[in-house]
């Protein structure tokens with residue numbers, strides 16, 4: 001396997017800290033995407049810009065061979081950074097708290113190394129997507145024609161994982177991350193004086209029953225062998241002490257591992273909300289939105305990804321059958337379209353224990369070379385000379 005050149009490792013540290021200082025959120029990754037495009041062009045990649053507004057795709061072909069896609073995400077979060085780093089975020093209220101600065105850097109470093117060593121045969125597309133957080137930038141790139149313009153036989157993604165030690169990887173051959181849905185239930189009764197409840201229909205009573213009943217979906221309607229979460233995260237209703245309002249709004253999120261379970265949860269939620277509200281003379285309307293699908297690896301691609309990781313950190317440092325995470329990823333959209341695999345890379349050490357999305361989080365630069373080497377290893381194995 002080609003080792004990373006020292007100057008690339010040094011450059012990656014500089015790039016990562018610069019990206020960290022200039023975080024940009026969903027679809028506004030102007031500076032970041034310009035930087036990515038310039039680096040790729042410098043390395044001899046054909047560069048395409050504009051998919052999903054700020055998306056960048058770099059292409060490098062060396063002779064005939066398979067075509068694979070490697071994907072990194074570029075966006076930051078709306079989080080106020082609470083670190084005293086020299087390269088602390090210069091954009092108030094925005095922060096690279098999920099390590100996408102590291103992801104972008106590692107794929108750029110790998111691209112530079114691969115363009116330099118040219119130790120593969122085939123075509124490599126490096127895909128830099130905007131708006132992974134909440135807004136589905138990956139889906140937008142697909143809708144804008146990503147895989148028609150750049151057909152790939154397989155696509156691979158990576159996320160840093162603070163629960164795993166630095167210098168390790170974890171993957172499995174099926175579901176890596178859950179599907180992510182949101183819901184809103186509007187319970188409508190009839191408002192009245194708070195002292196004369198018999199003259200109206202109190203939407204709070206039905207709401208209170210619905211909150212508890214929704215917790216029986218996972219515990220009583222799904223098999224104990226299934227994994228899912230139903231969480232109510234907001235309740236809004238009423239304006240003052242002595243008025244029973246017309247309606248109450250409940251919101252929350254659902255995580256699930258399979259389309260069957262996802263459909264079952266939605267239908268059970270609708271039936272419970274409507275029948276409970278109906279029992280009190282109120283009505284309930286459910287708006288249910290599928291946000292991200294589950295991120296499901298193809299077994300054969302996951303095996304190849306594990307092998308590539310083993311070549312970098314050794315066999316005993318790669319967990320090949322990790323448990324899935326209930327968090328979600330819009331890389332799931334790409335895996336719905338193509339075979340491929342998504343892998344977790346460990347970043348935890350003494351100075352890097354904060355979890356993803358925490359205001360104290362900082363991507364561990366000691367992992368940059370490991371992640372870039374993983375990409376190089378994967379390309380050299382998949383597109384072997």
Ligand SMILES: [Zn+2]
Nearest residue numbers: 098133356357
């Ligand atoms: Zn995130």
Ligand SMILES: [Zn+2]
Nearest residue numbers: 098100132159
């Ligand atoms: Zn992330």
